[in-house]
Amino acid sequence: MLDIKKIRRQPDWFKEKLATRGTKPEEIDEVLDLDAKRRDLLQQTETMKAKRNAVSKQIGDAKRANKPADDIIAQMRDLGDQISKLDEQVEKVEEEFHDKMSRLPNVPHKDDPVSLTEEGAIELRKVGHIRDFDFEPKHHWDVGENLGILDFDRARKVSGARFVYYLGLGAQLERAVYNFMLDEHMKEGYTEVLPPYIVNAASMFGTGQFPKFKDGVYQVNGEDMTLIPTAEVPLTNYYRGEVIPEEELPVKVTALTPCFRSEAGAAGRDTRGLIRMHQFNKVEMVKYTKPEDSWKALDSMTANAENILKKLEIPYHVIRLTTGDMSFTASETRDLELWMPAQHKYREVSSCSNCLDFQARRMHTQYRGKDGKLHYVHTLNGSGLACGRTVAAILENNQNEDGSVTIPKVLVPYMHGVTKITKENAVPFRNKH
RNA sequence: GGAGAGUUGGCAGAGUGGUAAUGCAUCGGACUCGAAAUCCGACGAACCCAUGUUGAAUGGGCGCGCAGGUUCGAAUCCUGUACUCUCCUCCA
Structure with a gap:
């Protein structure tokens, strides 16, 4: 498995290197697209989760103090639904991302003879x-x-x-x-x-x-x-x-x-x-x-x-x-x-x-x-x-x-x-x- | 194949619905000529995201074997599953 952070930083270098092994540049682009999508979704869902954790804490405090918390709980139900919908998307994107990543071959050494066939060894x-x-x-x-x-x-x-x-x-x-x-x-x-x-x-x-x-x-x-x-x-x-x-x-x-x-x-x-x-x-x-x-x-x-x-x-x-x-x-x-x-x-x-x-x-x-x-x-x-x-x-x-x-x-x-x-x-x- | 018990941080070990005690270990400091002991402090795998850095972090997510489910909220309840141990069965 390659390091996605490195691919993000220098996509062209990876495209060039992996092309010598038969990887199409589009395969790198796909990975990068999925990575961007994944990170965007993660930010959304993680913001919501942070909120949920904070509010849940309040609910817990209220319950312990025997105060009513029904109105907050009702709100949170909605947030919970949004989170699970978003999480489904995250899971789907991550699965695809992981699958595409795991199909990229290793980067060849700089002195390896370049050829797509066995000719040239x-x-x-x-x-x-x-x-x-x-x-x-x-x-x-x-x-x-x-x-x-x-x-x-x-x-x-x-x-x-x-x-x-x-x-x-x-x-x-x-x-x-x-x-x-x-x-x-x-x-x-x-x-x-x-x-x-x-x-x-x-x-x-x-x-x-x-x-x-x-x-x-x-x-x-x-x-x-x-x-x-x-x-x-x-x-x-x-x-x-x-x-x-x-x-x-x-x-x-x-x-x-x-x-x-x-x-x-x-x-x-x-x-x-x-x-x-x-x-x-x-x-x-x-x-x-x-x-x-x-x-x-x-x-x-x-x-x-x-x-x-x-x-x-x-x-x-x-x-x-x-x-x-x-x-x-x-x-x-x-x-x-x-x-x-x-x-x-x-x-x-x-x-x-x-x-x-x-x-x-x-x-x-x-x-x-x-x-x-x-x-x-x-x-x-x-x-x-x-x-x-x-x-x-x-x-x-x-x-x-x-x-x-x-x-x-x-x-x-x-x-x-x-x-x-x-x-x-x-x-x-x-x-x- | 059948029955039961278990799985929580590097290790030990609490926690039966309100968001992971405690001890040991580790790291830093104090004390000391030095060490041990003691005291003070830090630290809870890995991973992911954001801002920042390039040997600086900070905030957040995730996180209690794994995967689902219920719930506003799950280590805790439910289902499935893997592994470990014990007994039965079988077998080399």
């Missing part, structure tokens, strides 16, 4: 080297299905499209991946959290998914509950409505959770493989910081995500997203994209964002500074990393000509010493004869 760095295959690398879904560790067909039968069964060493590989990630983040000072996977609408509002992006999520039928599309929601809402003790800042948390997304509007895209699922695991990082610390915190969070890919020896690059491609709440976003040799392109595996006070305003999350005053915290979130896509990248990058997959060195201890997934060791129940 800046490549910040390229890391690791891309393997030269002396055979035609297979897609990860073929690698996985050939080994028997991924079963999309039966998932389709049991659940539907965009679901998968991992089996045997495939399931273990995913588990190794997220255990490794969590351990790495804990070394960096993040506290591990196991949050709820279902949250209420207030939480979805707090992190910015509601009201604008209701389509993307699974809603529990008839209830005020949503399956989390990312652990960002329960992690960031942890302190919703609270004042964080200053000495606790910065707070750094990490969590492995499944993420549920309806993928409405993505029909036909990435229909095969692990890239775009209705349910996937992700290790998320969330930080709460003081305003002056958030940009450094974004750097270190990005480094924490990169650390995982470096140690897994997966080639990747880091890009800075355009104004039009960033998530609604972000002021700056850096994506990590890992190399998928069969697709011959980079695919997103992490998104690290600084939301400044945008979410904190929605959630009313503050801290009391040394000046004794309350300040909004800054919130950051980043994937560290999406597990399914990481597994996909391992299957593609580490595949061998005979169809086996070499386990990255750092994961071998997590695989109980297994260094390679082969048809023979992949899924024990298939090899019993």
